[in-house]
Structure formats: structure tokens, C-alpha cells
Amino acid sequence: MIDERGEGRRGVLKGAVVAAVGAGLLAAGSSGTAGAAEEWKPRAADHDDPASGRVRVAVLLYQGVTALDAIGPYEVLCRVPGARVSMVARRAGRILTDTGQVALIAERSLREVRGVDVLLVPGGGPGMVTASRDAETLDWIRRMHRTTTWTTSVCTGSLILGAAGLLRGLPATTYWASRGQLATFGAVYTPGRFVEAGKIITAAGVSAGIDMALHLTSRLTNDRVAQAAQLAVEYDPDPPYDTGSPEKADAELRALALKLIEDSAAR
Amino acid sequence: MIDERGEGRRGVLKGAVVAAVGAGLLAAGSSGTAGAAEEWKPRAADHDDPASGRVRVAVLLYQGVTALDAIGPYEVLCRVPGARVSMVARRAGRILTDTGQVALIAERSLREVRGVDVLLVPGGGPGMVTASRDAETLDWIRRMHRTTTWTTSVCTGSLILGAAGLLRGLPATTYWASRGQLATFGAVYTPGRFVEAGKIITAAGVSAGIDMALHLTSRLTNDRVAQAAQLAVEYDPDPPYDTGSPEKADAELRALALKLIEDSAAR
Numbered sequence: 001m002i003d004e005r006g007e008g009r010r011g012v013l014k015g016a017v018v019a020a021v022g023a024g025l026l027a028a029g030s031s032g033t034a035g036a037a038e039e040w041k042p043r044a045a046d047h048d049d050p051a052s053g054r055v056r057v058a059v060l061l062y063q064g065v066t067a068l069d070a071i072g073p074y075e076v077l078c079r080v081p082g083a084r085v086s087m088v089a090r091r092a093g094r095i096l097t098d099t100g101q102v103a104l105i106a107e108r109s110l111r112e113v114r115g116v117d118v119l120l121v122p123g124g125g126p127g128m129v130t131a132s133r134d135a136e137t138l139d140w141i142r143r144m145h146r147t148t149t150w151t152t153s154v155c156t157g158s159l160i161l162g163a164a165g166l167l168r169g170l171p172a173t174t175y176w177a178s179r180g181q182l183a184t185f186g187a188v189y190t191p192g193r194f195v196e197a198g199k200i201i202t203a204a205g206v207s208a209g210i211d212m213a214l215h216l217t218s219r220l221t222n223d224r225v226a227q228a229a230q231l232a233v234e235y236d237p238d239p240p241y242d243t244g245s246p247e248k249a250d251a252e253l254r255a256l257a258l259k260l261i262e263d264s265a266a267r
Numbered sequence: 268m269i270d271e272r273g274e275g276r277r278g279v280l281k282g283a284v285v286a287a288v289g290a291g292l293l294a295a296g297s298s299g300t301a302g303a304a305e306e307w308k309p310r311a312a313d314h315d316d317p318a319s320g321r322v323r324v325a326v327l328l329y330q331g332v333t334a335l336d337a338i339g340p341y342e343v344l345c346r347v348p349g350a351r352v353s354m355v356a357r358r359a360g361r362i363l364t365d366t367g368q369v370a371l372i373a374e375r376s377l378r379e380v381r382g383v384d385v386l387l388v389p390g391g392g393p394g395m396v397t398a399s400r401d402a403e404t405l406d407w408i409r410r411m412h413r414t415t416t417w418t419t420s421v422c423t424g425s426l427i428l429g430a431a432g433l434l435r436g437l438p439a440t441t442y443w444a445s446r447g448q449l450a451t452f453g454a455v456y457t458p459g460r461f462v463e464a465g466k467i468i469t470a471a472g473v474s475a476g477i478d479m480a481l482h483l484t485s486r487l488t489n490d491r492v493a494q495a496a497q498l499a500v501e502y503d504p505d506p507p508y509d510t511g512s513p514e515k516a517d518a519e520l521r522a523l524a525l526k527l528i529e530d531s532a533a534r
Contacts, residue, residue, distance in 0.1 A: 054534075068342035068500065071369070075335035075473065078366045079527040084534055085368045094372060099345045101352045102338070103372040105361060155501075176501055193505045205501030206342065207477065215507050224523070227510040231524040233335065234422075234443055234472025236511030237504035238460045240482050243494040244503030256491070257498040260346040267321075267351055 064127015076213035123155025154209035331394015390422025421476035
């Protein structure tokens, strides 16, 4: 049995929220005013200081990135003790995702980032191809990679790592419909939700970034912390269907999945 | 076997990307310049027009929202044929998430939204409590709910629905550490990744929003489209541990999970 009150007494956040609610501070129809919208204040002053004790995690955003590729791993990795996740892009500011329906914010530009412990490169639609052809982006990835503890990707983000020349001769994975393209960069497609090769970890498509991030959490800390991170995001998956990989889908369903993606970007 | 080239000939997006890569347009170390950052252009002119044929999905953001609660379901629901997902908030603009490490963008303010087909309310940390006490937010939720096809929540978002008075006498779920609080609003905690009660669907914590969104996709369309949406995000979950629910964790692990959340918000 879960004892929320007990957790609350220990002063933990969710417990505190629970306690506030339990104390009757909330009521249906209660009036009140929300404070002024909190201003966006990057709290990354020590992000570039390896001596800060922080685990510096950078997620590379670009116009046309797939939102869940970035946000899934972020939601896990931000729980790593000492971790500070930073969204970075060629230019800081608004980043329109692949569907054109949602935008994220890149806190810092690439040139502001001098070094990171963990680099994560998400996938995307046609914007991924543009990023893969951008010299500044590829140079930055290679420069970061020299001193990372882990260099990682989700979905077609591995094709960007490949374009940067990081996957030559290595086992790797990517989005299911793009597996055949890994060979273009000298990588060897290898089945799995994620594939670890030295300090490089590539994840399969979109949601696979969550599984990869839990594995990465264990590598950065230990099993216990990774298990707690899994519970923190209540990741006890139970999809209503079992069609999440191309091996579990027929050709017609695979074509329909790709059509749904195409159409979502066209609206 | 997956035939990426075949998909490419059919002109689908991922196939097109694959074809571009396959044609050698990408090469390790290739030079090139990315275009100027695409400006954020909301493409929601017809969002409020029920006659548009669009499935109007609104995700309610607020300062302190949990990013994955919003982005997980978005990534699935944006694949529903005709769906247009819109991030909305009390005030349009930058929304700092619960960890203070990542910001999303709300495209429109609540007063700009006159009606939606699907309302989704994500959870959050202390910011959730603030949202739950905000009269404008609660009034807006009640007003939208009158004409929604589905009113949904993820994680502690159900406590906001509860504060709006929508859950009285209904079975519902929420974040695992907050289950006991549903009774405050007259709701009956019911186990499950998501709980459907009339036109209201509440999901369990954070990542459960993905499972809920697949179910919702089937309700909005059919099994086949929902299965294709699952494949589109390659949702074939395989976490390295099995500690994603409190029933699968001991008391110490539950306390550690809550401490990780508390600490991530304090950095």
C-alpha cells in the first residue's frame, strides 16, 4: 500500500503536493489567481564547468526534430543525480518540430557549449537531412564527442551521428524505416531497442529513447537509481496493441504508419 | 523484410528521407549551410472551426507542467487523420516545465480557444497546484468540457480535472503517489494505465499518457489506425527493468523515486 502522507512527511515533492491537496487548499470552483508567468531563466551557469560535479547533458535540437525523441530521454535523464539537461541548437530560440504543430525552446546555441558529458541527438523528418548536411552542426558533434562520456542518438538521430563520421564500423540502430541507411555511413544495423558500441549508444525509433535513457541512467549511476527513475516516470508500459515494431506489422500497416507521418507533417 | 526503397517510391515522408540519404546526398564530413531557422508559424487558422473537418486537440500547458505528460500523447495524437494538436496556456508563450531545465511553447492563450474536440490536461509538480487553484483555468476547462468529444488527463492532470469538478462519482487514475487525493474531488481511484468513464479518460503517471493516447486514437478512428500510430512512434517498449509501478517497487525505491523528482526540480 502506498502511504502518500508518509511520503509527504519526508518532505518529498510529490508528497508535498499531495499534502497541500489533502489539506483542502484545493477545492472545485475555488477562486485564485495564477502568478505572473514565470520567466524563462536558464539555470546553466555552471553547465560548462566540468568541476561543477554536474552531469552535463546536451540534447541537440534542430528545425524539424521529432519532439518525443528529445523529451522522452530528457524526462528520464533529468532524474540522474546532478544531471542538468540543456536543449541546444545551431541558434538558440524556438524550434519547430517535424509536424509543425509544436515548438520547443533551445536554451543555448552550439557555440555557447564547450563540452558535455552526455550528448543526445534526436531524429526528425526532412529537417534531419538538413541537419545532417550542416557543417557547423557536424563539426560541433565531432568536437563534443571527443570528450563526452556517452554520445547517444534516438531514431534517425543516428544518421546524423553517421554523417559526422562517428559510426564507421560500429553496430547501431535507427528508425525502423531507415535501417538500411546506416550502411551508408559504415555502420552495421543491429536489432534492439538500443545498441551500445563503446561510448556510443543508438536507440531505435522515437519512443525507444525512453528505454535507452533508462539504460544510460544505469551506466551513469547504478541499477537502483535507474529503477527509481523508471518509477519516477511510472514507466510500466502496457500499450493496447502489439504492433510497435515492423516485425509485428504487415506491409500494409507499415505503409499506413508512414502515411500517417507524412500527413501529420502536411497539415 | 522492410523495403525502404519501395516506401520511398510511394512518396511517404520517411521513405523520402531514406531515398535522399540513399542517393548519396549525405556524406560524412560534407559541407553545407542550414537554412535560416524557420520561424514559428502557427498553422491553426481553422482550429476553432468545427466545420473544418479537423480533429481539434488542445493540450493545456502551465508553468511547472511535466514535459513528457504533454509530448507523449501529442506524438501519438498528431498522427490521427485530420488532427491538429495545439499547445494552449493561460498566456501564450514560453512555458517552463517542472524541472526548470526545459521549456515548451504555448501557441495560444485560453481565451483564443473557443472549442476543442479533445482536451488533454497534463500533470506537473507544484505548478499543478497553482493551475488547480486558478479560476480562469478551471472555468476554461469546464467550458471546453461541455462540447468536447473526449476530455483527458495524464498523471496529476486528473487532479486539475477534479478541481474543475469533472470527476465527481467517477472512476479515475493519476500519478501513483497521488492516488489517495482523487477522493478529495469525489473520484474513485481505479487501477489501470488509463481509466475511461463516459467521455473522460484519465491516465496514470507521465509515460502512461502514451498508452492512453493509443487507446484514444482507436476511439477517434479504429484499431488499424491506432496500430499504425503505435508503429509510427516505434512503441515496442522493452525497459531494462520492471519497476515502473509502485506495486513492483519496495518502499525504499518509492522514496528514492520521489527524491529524484524533488532533486531534479531543485537544480
